[in-house]
Amino acid sequence: MKQYRIEEFISASPQKTWEALTQAEKIAQYMFGSIAESSWEKGADLKYYMEKDGNKVLVVHGRITEIEPPHILEHTLFPSTWDIEDIPENYLTVKYVITPLEKGCKLEIIQTGFETAAQGEKRYNDVAEGWKMTLPQLKKVAEQ
Secondary structure: OOOEEEEEEEOOOHHHHHHHHHOHHHHHHHOOOOEEEOOOOOOOEEEEEEEEOOEEEEEEEEEEEEEEOOOEEEEEEEEOOOOOOOOHHHOEEEEEEEEEEOOEEEEEEEEEOOOOOOOHHHHHHHHHHHHHHHHHHHHHHHHO
C-alpha cells in the first residue's frame, strides 16, 4: 500500500528545523494556526487544537513513538473531528527525518498507515494536498 513521502532542502541547521517542528508558536505559523501541545517525549500525547468561536477544538491527536532531537520525530495521528472510530487501525504514522547537509539540512516526511485506516484513500489525498501547502511555509519558518 502506498505511503506518502516528501522531502525538502532547508537552508537552516537541523536544530532550527527541529524547533519549527516542535515549538508551538512556530507550528502555528505553517499549520493553519493550530496550537500544538506535547511534552515532546517518547510516549507523550500530541494534540493539535484550532480556535473556533473562542474555544479550543481538538482537531488531531496522537502519541510520540520515536524522538531523537534534532534528527527524528515520529508520532501517530488521528483526525479527531472525523466521524471514524478512534481505534489503532485508524491512526496514521508520520515520521520526520532531518539529515544535516553542508549548507542546511534535508527534511524528509513519511506518512504511513493508509491501508488500515478508515477512509485511507481520502486521507492520503488530504495529506498530499496538505503538505503541498504547508511544507513551503514550514521551510520559511525554519529559515527565519
